[in-house]
Amino acid sequence: MVRFNLIGPFEIVAEDGRSYLPSTPKVCQTLALLLTRANEIVTADALVHELWGESPPRSAMTTLQTYVYHARRMFVAEQLLPDDRPLLVTRAPGYAVQVEDDEVDIKVFERLVAEAHADLGADRCESAVHKVGRALELWRGPALSNVPAGDLLTGHIVHLEELRIRALEIRIEAEGRLNRHRESIPQLRKLVNDYPLNEWFHSRLIMALGSAGRRAEALQAYQNLRRILAEELGLEPSPDLQRLQLELLGSRPQRTTQGPGPAGSGPAAQGPARLPVFS
Structure with missing residues (x-):
C-alpha cells in the first residue's frame, strides 16, 4: 500500500519502503492540496489560486495541466502504483486524487481523533488515551513543512494544528479521569x-x-x-x-x-x- 504523509515533511512512500517527492515545488504543492481533499474534486480555479494567489500568469491553466502531467508521469515512472490503478484523475471542473483513507496520514489522524473523542464521551478513557497516542505519533513535525503553501494549504495546516490541540486536550482529560x-x-x-x-x-x-x-x-x-x-x-x-x-x-x-x-x-x-x- 502506498502512503502519502503530509503531517511533517511531505513524502510519498511506496509499498517497498522507497520514499519519493516530486522535484518541482509547485508539483508538490498541487499534489498536497489534492491530498488534503482526497477523493474530492478540487477545481482548477482553486488550484490556480493556491499556486499563484491573486496574480496568476496568463498561462496558469496550461501550466497547471503540465504540473498534473508531471505528477502522473512520476507515479508511472517510479512504479509507485499498479499499472491499472488510477490515482490522479480529471474530473470537471478540476482534478481528484483517488485513494483509500488509510493511505493518507491526515485521514488516519482525523479518524483516530474522532474515535478517541467518542471513547471519551462513553467514558472509555483507556481506549481514548491509546487512540490519541496513535494519532499524535503520526506527527513528524509541522505539517507540509517542505512544501510552499498558498492560502488554501495554509488554511488546512491551521485546521490540522487546531485538531492536534483538540487531541492533546482529549488525552489530558482522559488521563485526568484515570487519576493520572x-x-x-x-x-x-x-x-x-x-x-x-x-x-x-x-x-x-x-x-x-x-x-x-x-x-x-x-x-x-x-x-x-x-x-x-x-x-x-x-x-x-x-x-x-x-x-x-x-x-x-x-x-x-x-x-x-x-x-x-x-x-x-x-x-x-x-x-x-x-x-x-x-x-
Whole structure:
C-alpha cells in the first residue's frame, strides 16, 4: 500500500519502503492540496489560486495541466502504483486524487481523533488515551513543512494544528479521569510552554499540581499564567481559573468546574470535570 504523509515533511512512500517527492515545488504543492481533499474534486480555479494567489500568469491553466502531467508521469515512472490503478484523475471542473483513507496520514489522524473523542464521551478513557497516542505519533513535525503553501494549504495546516490541540486536550482529560494527575505534569508543563495563551492547558496543570500535593507550585503556575495574560493581552485569567486559585488558597469550598475544551466537541463537551481535593 502506498502512503502519502503530509503531517511533517511531505513524502510519498511506496509499498517497498522507497520514499519519493516530486522535484518541482509547485508539483508538490498541487499534489498536497489534492491530498488534503482526497477523493474530492478540487477545481482548477482553486488550484490556480493556491499556486499563484491573486496574480496568476496568463498561462496558469496550461501550466497547471503540465504540473498534473508531471505528477502522473512520476507515479508511472517510479512504479509507485499498479499499472491499472488510477490515482490522479480529471474530473470537471478540476482534478481528484483517488485513494483509500488509510493511505493518507491526515485521514488516519482525523479518524483516530474522532474515535478517541467518542471513547471519551462513553467514558472509555483507556481506549481514548491509546487512540490519541496513535494519532499524535503520526506527527513528524509541522505539517507540509517542505512544501510552499498558498492560502488554501495554509488554511488546512491551521485546521490540522487546531485538531492536534483538540487531541492533546482529549488525552489530558482522559488521563485526568484515570487519576493520572502526577504522570501528566511533565506533559502539561511542555504544553503551557508551547501554547502559553491556552488557558485550558494552564488550568489542567494547576489542577494536576494541586492533586499531586504540590500546592505551592500550583499557585506559582497560576501566577505565571496571570503574568503572561497581563503582558500579552492585558487580561486577567478567566473566572473559573480565579475560582480555582481561591480553592487552592483554601478560601472557597471544592466546586465543580469545566475547562473550555475544543468548541462543541472536545473534552468539555462531555460534561463538567470535578476539581480534585487539595491538601
